[in-house]
Amino acid sequence: MKASAVSALVRLNLRRDRRGALSSLFGIAVGVSSLVFFVALGLGISRVVREKVFPVDTRLVEVVPPQVALGGLLGGTLDQAAVDRLAALPGVDRAHRKMNVRVPAVCRYRGDFFGQQLNMGLEVIAVGVDPSLVQADVQLGKFEDPGAGQPIPAVAATRLIEIYNKTFAPARGLPQLSPAMLVGFSFPVELNRSFVTASAVGPSTPGTMQLVGVSERGLLAGVTIPLEAARRINKDHGADAATFTGVTLETSDPAQVPRVVAAVKEMGFRVDDAERRLSENAGAAVAITTLAMALLSALICLLAALNIAHALSASVRARSRELGVMRAVGASRADVARLVRAEALVLGASGGALGAALAVAAAFAVDLAVARFVPDFPFKPDAFFRVPLWLPLAGVALGALAAVVGAVGPSRRAARLEPARVLAG
Amino acid sequence: MIEASGLSKTFEDGEGKSLAVLSGASLRVARGELVAVMGRSGSGKSTLLHILGGLDTDYAGQVTVAGQRLDGASDEALARFRNTTVGFVFQSFHLVSGLTAAENVALPELFGAHAADAPRRALEALERVGLAAKAQRNPAQLSGGERQRVAIARALFLKPPVLLCDEPTGNLDGATGAEIIELFQRLNREGLTILAVTHEDRVSAAAQRVLRLDQGQLV
Numbered sequence A: 001m002k003a004s005a006v007s008a009l010v011r012l013n014l015r016r017d018r019r020g021a022l023s024s025l026f027g028i029a030v031g032v033s034s035l036v037f038f039v040a041l042g043l044g045i046s047r048v049v050r051e052k053v054f055p056v057d058t059r060l061v062e063v064v065p066p067q068v069a070l071g072g073l074l075g076g077t078l079d080q081a082a083v084d085r086l087a088a089l090p091g092v093d094r095a096h097r098k099m100n101v102r103v104p105a106v107c108r109y110r111g112d113f114f115g116q117q118l119n120m121g122l123e124v125i126a127v128g129v130d131p132s133l134v135q136a137d138v139q140l141g142k143f144e145d146p147g148a149g150q151p152i153p154a155v156a157a158t159r160l161i162e163i164y165n166k167t168f169a170p171a172r173g174l175p176q177l178s179p180a181m182l183v184g185f186s187f188p189v190e191l192n193r194s195f196v197t198a199s200a201v202g203p204s205t206p207g208t209m210q211l212v213g214v215s216e217r218g219l220l221a222g223v224t225i226p227l228e229a230a231r232r233i234n235k236d237h238g239a240d241a242a243t244f245t246g247v248t249l250e251t252s253d254p255a256q257v258p259r260v261v262a263a264v265k266e267m268g269f270r271v272d273d274a275e276r277r278l279s280e281n282a283g284a285a286v287a288i289t290t291l292a293m294a295l296l297s298a299l300i301c302l303l304a305a306l307n308i309a310h311a312l313s314a315s316v317r318a319r320s321r322e323l324g325v326m327r328a329v330g331a332s333r334a335d336v337a338r339l340v341r342a343e344a345l346v347l348g349a350s351g352g353a354l355g356a357a358l359a360v361a362a363a364f365a366v367d368l369a370v371a372r373f374v375p376d377f378p379f380k381p382d383a384f385f386r387v388p389l390w391l392p393l394a395g396v397a398l399g400a401l402a403a404v405v406g407a408v409g410p411s412r413r414a415a416r417l418e419p420a421r422v423l424a425g
Numbered sequence B: 001m002i003e004a005s006g007l008s009k010t011f012e013d014g015e016g017k018s019l020a021v022l023s024g025a026s027l028r029v030a031r032g033e034l035v036a037v038m039g040r041s042g043s044g045k046s047t048l049l050h051i052l053g054g055l056d057t058d059y060a061g062q063v064t065v066a067g068q069r070l071d072g073a074s075d076e077a078l079a080r081f082r083n084t085t086v087g088f089v090f091q092s093f094h095l096v097s098g099l100t101a102a103e104n105v106a107l108p109e110l111f112g113a114h115a116a117d118a119p120r121r122a123l124e125a126l127e128r129v130g131l132a133a134k135a136q137r138n139p140a141q142l143s144g145g146e147r148q149r150v151a152i153a154r155a156l157f158l159k160p161p162v163l164l165c166d167e168p169t170g171n172l173d174g175a176t177g178a179e180i181i182e183l184f185q186r187l188n189r190e191g192l193t194i195l196a197v198t199h200e201d202r203v204s205a206a207a208q209r210v211l212r213l214d215q216g217q218l219v
């Protein structure tokens, strides 16, 4: 039987029973649209978690010294020798060292702050890192120790600015800041001084820091400065300048991570995976919610398939004479079954297309409404939904599949029909 | 043209009793004949016709039509046979609603491997039965006699050598029935082999030969 013939007869049937066709199509559309909608939401939210809330680079392994220093017993100090051994581990491309500034520091700011008069005192937490770690995000000058008395280049964390803009600044009437505005901004620091402890010994040293970039690899609650600058400050103030606070190992690909982690533990160090865990947990929560919604929608599709099965059964019964006539003029049993299946396929695919279109339109509308009417909050994304091209296509395919599954019974019944029984008389 | 021997068919009724409708019936129809099969209601006329037309496969015996062996043939082969070798005409016309007269006539085209220009050939077929003027009407807009003409045009659309008719005038009044019978005679003169089962004398009167179906046998 030719495809054109199948299509002509399917069109005839849909034309004659518009109501039945619409009801079958609508059932499929409801199932597919809810599925596409929730999957798009899940994809969108998990992207926000991955890229904005917990931007974990899955290739990185954070190595920290053991919690209880067992002295040199297990080689547990993170000195240069240890770093060299870590860098030599198979699968590790590079090792980025980190050293905290081990003396307290404060910033006393008095004056113009982006158009506003500001009088503020803040504890400053600083970590020194190998320039290679943040070099890609530096926009101003060289990220290296400029030497005593010179402004120290500093990098701020992307997430810190997000939190400042959405929570800290609005409550205090402070201006909104963009990375572009911040680059070049200088602020005074006093090293070896603290508002909260009396432990600082010796005289404090005045200095300046200048923001040169914004990075996702920056320290969340503080500033990130060149490693050599941190080392120099520690040395100048009599603090430990030989061991590192941590080492970030960059692997060639995420698959190497488990192996590298095992080797690091073997060497007596710990791996700080708190961030990664948080990210994974949040990701898992989103995935489970999405899965639950998807299952619910799949259930709706199943109901739609049953609905189609029911409708087609009735239609086959009502058309038994006509199907008998088709057999008499040359249709085989397989032809008759094919007709029923083709009808279901058309209903399912168009229901799926309608559903996918509705879902995409709804997702778009929700995103637009949220952007317009919901006030800003930290990590508020531009879009809650993500609709990759495959998603609506999968929706259409699912609609077609549900309908074809629903057509299995009715098409068999149509094929079993005995024309001799329905044509006489 | 039609050769059948030893045809037997039994139906199971609801209570498990079996009813022998055909028991060893045989018949032979030569090319170009117009043959009537008569019998009272329930004697198995329709059953016989369905077997000869390849619509029924559940029987015993041998059937050959236009050189094609039907008993034991595959469903696909029987479908092709019904498409090209025989045309059916039924008492209740069995036109497809929603299709025009011309589209109804061209219906066999959908199940065959035939070329284009179906609309033109459908019109030709309607011309043969004198109904070209009403080609675009729906079945509901046609009289009983006109519907039966459309059904005949459909049966002849792919130019089969054999026409099988089941009470073709059963639903028509005297004058209209007579017209249909005349049409059959004309088609028969043009070379068509026709087997009509009926219990109407006016049909058998037009036939060249009349067979009787009685007690499951043809005499």
Ligand SMILES: Nc1ncnc2c1ncn2[C@@H]1O[C@H](COP(=O)(O)OP(=O)(O)OP(=O)(O)O)[C@@H](O)[C@H]1O
Pocket (backbone or CB within 6 Å): A421, A424, A425, B011, B012, B013, B021, B039, B040, B041, B042, B043, B044, B045, B046, B047, B048, B199
């Ligand atoms: N599907 C069936 N199941 C059981 N019995 C059947 C079935 N089809 C036909 N019969 C029986 O077989 C017998 C022959 O039926 P058939 O339709 O061939 O008779 P007929 O000669 O064409 O009758 P009529 O002149 O009324 O059309 C009847 O007694 C009928 O009741």
Ligand SMILES: [Mg+2]
Pocket (backbone or CB within 6 Å): A424, A425, B045, B046, B047, B166
């Ligand atoms: Mg009958």
